[in-house]
Amino acid sequence: MTATTAPDLAVDDVARLAAEAFTALSETPPEVRAGALRAAAATLGDHADELVAIAQEETGLAEARLRGELTRTRVQLRLFAHVVADGAYLDVRLDEADPDFVLGPRPDLRRSLWPVGPVLNFAASNFPFAFSVAGGDTAAALAAGCPVIVKAHPGHPRLSERVAELVAGALVEAGLPEGTLQLVTGQDAGVALLEHPAVRAAAFTGSQRVGQLLAARAAARPDPVPFFGELGSVNPVLVSAAALEERGGELLAGYVASVSGSAGQLCTKPGFLLVPEGTAYDDAVVAAAADVAEHRLLNPSIADGYERRVSEVLGVDGVRVVRPGGFRRDTDGQGWATPTFVSVPLDVLRTAGPALLDEVFGPFSVIVEYPRGTDLAAVVGELFPGNLTLTLHLGAGETGADLQALVARLGEHAGRVLLGGWPTGVAVTPAMQHGGPWPATTTDGTSVGTAAIARFLRGVTFQDAPQALLPPPLRDDNPWGVPRTVSPRGASAQW
Structure with a gap:
């Protein structure tokens, strides 16, 4: 061959x-x-x-x-x-x-x-x-x-x-x-x-x-x-009141773009946006979504799953539609969609459980209104325990021990923690982590x-092996020229 x-x-x-x-x-x-x-x-x-x-x-x-x-x-x-x-x-x-x-x-x-x-x-x-x-x-x-x-x-x-x-x-x-x-x-x-x-x-x-x-x-x-x-991962995005007051329009436009890219068929799509109660976001979301063109979903099976999950979410009591998206099937059975955004209070999300919390693979996202003063770290641990990403948007100058503790807690529940920006778009670099606690991935x-x-x-150690029988990286002459760490004899006397 x-x-x-x-x-x-x-x-x-x-x-x-x-x-x-x-x-x-x-x-x-x-x-x-x-x-x-x-x-x-x-x-x-x-x-x-x-x-x-x-x-x-x-x-x-x-x-x-x-x-x-x-x-x-x-x-x-x-x-x-x-x-x-x-x-x-x-x-x-x-x-x-x-x-x-x-x-x-x-x-x-x-x-x-x-x-x-x-x-x-x-x-x-x-x-x-x-x-x-x-x-x-x-x-x-x-x-x-x-x-x-x-x-x-x-x-x-x-x-x-x-x-x-x-x-x-x-x-x-x-x-x-x-x-x-x-x-x-x-x-x-x-x-x-x-x-x-x-x-x-x-x-x-x-x-x-x-x-x-x-x-x-x-x-x-x-x-x-x-x-x-x-x-799979729902990649929650947490937004503070100060961040929304400073740059609400910009944040919400970025959110819509991140949800809509490639028809929402990305493992890092933000499935949930958590904002303080009383936040005005409808007009900005509707305006940003108005320019998003219809996009085909990957295949009929994906379209079936998307249609089913959207119907399940819309059937939950307490769900409010912010921006209804379109969905149609063509003669080949392919699905075509524009983004849908809905809103729920935090207590409705808690009560609904998997009906709302399970991933919707496609251009769909849920805006969650949380009471001001809510312990967001506790909410993440309770409702979103394992994700590829978690994102936190703060106002300029927002800092302090409470926020330091929040950021540290977010690291317990995601492989990548973003302070600003959006999770879609995964850099292919040495420091990237694309994997997180269960159920995002099965290992670390x-x-x-x-x-x-x-x-x-996997690690393998050779003990007292003759040079002629060692793999190339372990021989004294190091024919592959790889970097090596050496523990010399006598060093332990200085410990």
């Missing part, structure tokens, strides 16, 4: 190819893996027009959005190439043998991080490039030295096959083994591979219901494997940024 794609291979064959690739890939020098990641990024750029056209047809997302997302995908690949070439991700630690160590004689100990093995990646629907075949999960796993089997999302099948063909071919041509990247289709194949002994970790982006089912399958294996699932890892590689690594 010139490109390692496998939509028609049996599960056992796919798993066997991945396992065989792992043996060679884990021993591939960093510069070769880094070059392969750069080659994958280059081939995506070379075929950008073709890929964007397919993605636009299959997902209904705008061309500008898709081109930006393809750029992000290429940047992710190049960023992880830099991580691999640098080598610090291996976290190499060498303890010299020390007969006088303070706790008794210490052997020669050499530790580094190793790739876990073949990774199964369940692609997402709402990011057909950045969280799909060549997206962040794939890039992180490949950077770690793990072959990847992608379970294609049915929402963009032709795009998935074409990206897999291009990227797999580029990886092999750059020197990586056949089987480094494979593609499978269908729910049955995905579940079977999740339970296959050759698969050593899995990543998933999608609904809480499906993610929980898959996480349970991964945990129920005779040999449980790590499962990183991003399962991140699926964006360079720390995402840690999900696919």
Whole structure:
């Protein structure tokens, strides 16, 4: 095969190819893996027009959005190439043998991080490039030295096959083994591979219901494997009275834009805006939403879910419609929507529970009026315990011990805490955290940024091993040239 794609291979064959690739890939020098990641990024750029056209047809997302997302995908690949070439991700630690160590004689100990093995990646629907075949999960796993089997999302099948063909071919041509990247289709194949002994970790982006089912399958294996699932988030935004008094119009326009972008089909969309009772916001929200054009939802299944959840929310006693959005179905069953905004008092939100609190995936958001003096940290802990993001808008100069405590408490319930701004738009940088407490994600890892590689690594220590039998990063001559931390003999005498 010139490109390692496998939509028609049996599960056992796919798993066997991945396992065989792992043996060679884990021993591939960093510069070769880094070059392969750069080659994958280059081939995506070379075929950008073709890929964007397919993605636009299959997902209904705008061309500008898709081109930006393809750029992000290429940047992710190049960023992880830099991580691999640098080598610090291996976290190499060498303890010299020390007969006088303070706790008794210490052997020669050499530790580094190793790739876990073949990774199964369940692609997402709402990011057909950045969280799909060549997206962040794939890039992180490949950077770690793990072959990847992608379970294609049915929402963009032709795009998935074409990206897999291009990227797999580029990886092999750059020197990586056949089987480094494979593609499978269908729910049955995905579940079977999740339970296959050759698969050593899995990543998933999608609904809480499906993610929980898959996480349970991964945990129920005779040999449980790590499962990183991003399962959804409502991303509350808290606004103080002072912030609204200073820049209410600007804040509310930003809120509408964040909710409406890509038809609200973003994992960081602000599903709730918490404002003090008595705040005037209707006119500003209506005015900002008036200019938002109708947008197609990703696929008929997403449209079904959106229509159902909007109907459930609107049926709750105490819900007031601030701005009714439009929704229609076309002859192909696709859904088209404009944003809807509703309002409820805080006590109604508490009483309604999941009917209001569960995520509405699409251009919909709830404005919650809280009594002035409310302990917002307690509200977040009670109603929004786990999120990808939490945002706090304050007035100029608002500070003090109470707000410091609030900010610290927000960090207990989200992976990213914003002081100003809006959560949509996730920077692909070393310091990014895209993952949060349950139910946002199933583990404490991140699926964006360079720390995402840690999900696919495990620590291994060699004790008193001869030089000739050590992996390259642990040898005295350090042929890979990776950074290392050394604990010299005799140092403990100075502790």
